Amino acid sequence: MKAGLGILMIFLSTISTIPNTKGNTPVSRDDQIAQAATAMRDKLVQTRRYLHAHPELSNREVNTGKFVADRLREIGLTDIRTNVARNGVVALLKGGKPGPVVAVRADIDALPIQEMHDFDFKSQNPGVMHACGHDAHTTIELGVAELLMKMRDQIPGTIKFIFQPAEEGPPEDEEGGAPLMVKEGALENPKPNAIFGLHVMPTLEVGTIGYNSGPAMATADRFVITLKGKKVHGAYPHQGVDTVVIAAEAVSALQKIRSRRIDTQEPMVLTIGSIHGGNRFNIIADEVVMEGTLRTLNEDVRKQVHKMIEQTLSGVTEEYGATYTFKIKELAALTYNDPKLVEQTLPTMKRIMGNDNVLNPKPQMGAEDFSYYERVVPGFFYFLGVANQKKGITAMIHTPEFDLDEDALVIGVKLMSGVLLDYMEHGGK
Secondary structure (H helix, E strand, O other), rough: OHHHHHHHHHHHHOOOOOOEEEOEEEOHHHHHHHHHHHOOOHHHHHHHHHHHHHOOOOOOOOOHHHHHHHHHHHHHOOOEEEOOOOEEEEEEEEEEEEEEEEEEEEEEEEOOOOOOOOOOOOOOOOOOEOOOOHHHHHHHHHHHHHHHHHOOOHHHEEEEEEOOOOOOOOOOOOOOOHHHHHOOOOOOOOOEEEEEEEEEEEEEEOOOOEEEOEEEOOOHHHEEEEEEEEEEOOOHHOOOEEEHHHHHHHHHHHHHHHHHHHHOOOOOEEEEEEEHHHHHEEEEEOOOOOOEEEEEEEEHHHHHHHHHHHHHHHHHHHHHEEEEEEEEEEEEEOOEEHHHHHHHHHHHHHHOOOOHHEEEEOEEEEOOOOOOHOOOOOEEEEEEEEEEEHHHOOOOOOOHHHHOOOOHHHHHHHHHHHHHHHHHOOOOO
């Protein structure tokens, strides 16, 4: 971490206020922010590359959390909480004018993926990679904090900066992520009127953003199905209960929930991602374990499918004289963007980005634990384009080839800064 602090001190410039004139011509606030964000580009790139080279897994982001807290202190923030939900950081920027409280969140953890790139800033931690862009999210939020700190006297309210660990999910036997951040008071003292967040998206070209009003990202459940039968010699299957055959039928039957039992207009995905069973080629397997995920954009559909899975497993196992257990765990709630907040924010986005660059794609079946903040306060989670077809930057998140066009860092800082300021100037209403 000493090397990281050295880098921090080298490229962190002296804090100064942002000028509001160009010669004798007044400069609009949007232009001030755009100029300041552009001037920060080299610093943003260096920050992102440092974080990319030093990824840490969920609930293990000790050095990342320290890096964030140190940077916030260098920027000039003094009201900083560390070790929230293990390695999270929460900081307050109190503006020079009275006004509402608004929060912004970035996630700081990486994934257990071996990076395929050969960048000079590639991951130095074998088997760990920022393959979901959290290095960019953290960089952008730090950039927003630095930029707005220079405009502190102009800010009508308070901004709460939340840097969250374990968005990808804590280890099986640990608490973590947004639920633990909420539990440990990240949204209290003071409680924000609203919260904003963004996610890089390689299906969108750099220079564009995507948004949804209402459902934006799916619920996510992880389930484990254990089928129990009777072991016997493979030459005498009639004397046993073959859980491999039962598993094959169960997989097929479970897919019929999507095709035949749920309204075709309701998005839903049921995936069996892992099957394990048996111990020898000529022995009937007495146990098969299947793991999978369920995604929906409707909580009522989600509850229906839970019951339908049980019905399906009960019928299939009873037919063959087997038994089963079914365990399901919520990993993320529905990411639901408050329609009123979206409507209020869109004019800002279109003004800063240009109408043609603000897109409205379909909601996604991926999931985000930002949803747990939205259960407490109104939230708006949007997508930042990072693809560049001409440069060959097209790989999807959660892949070893993932990369992003670093011009998106400047755009992210510019847009989020404008969104937060406009929200506060409207009085948080």
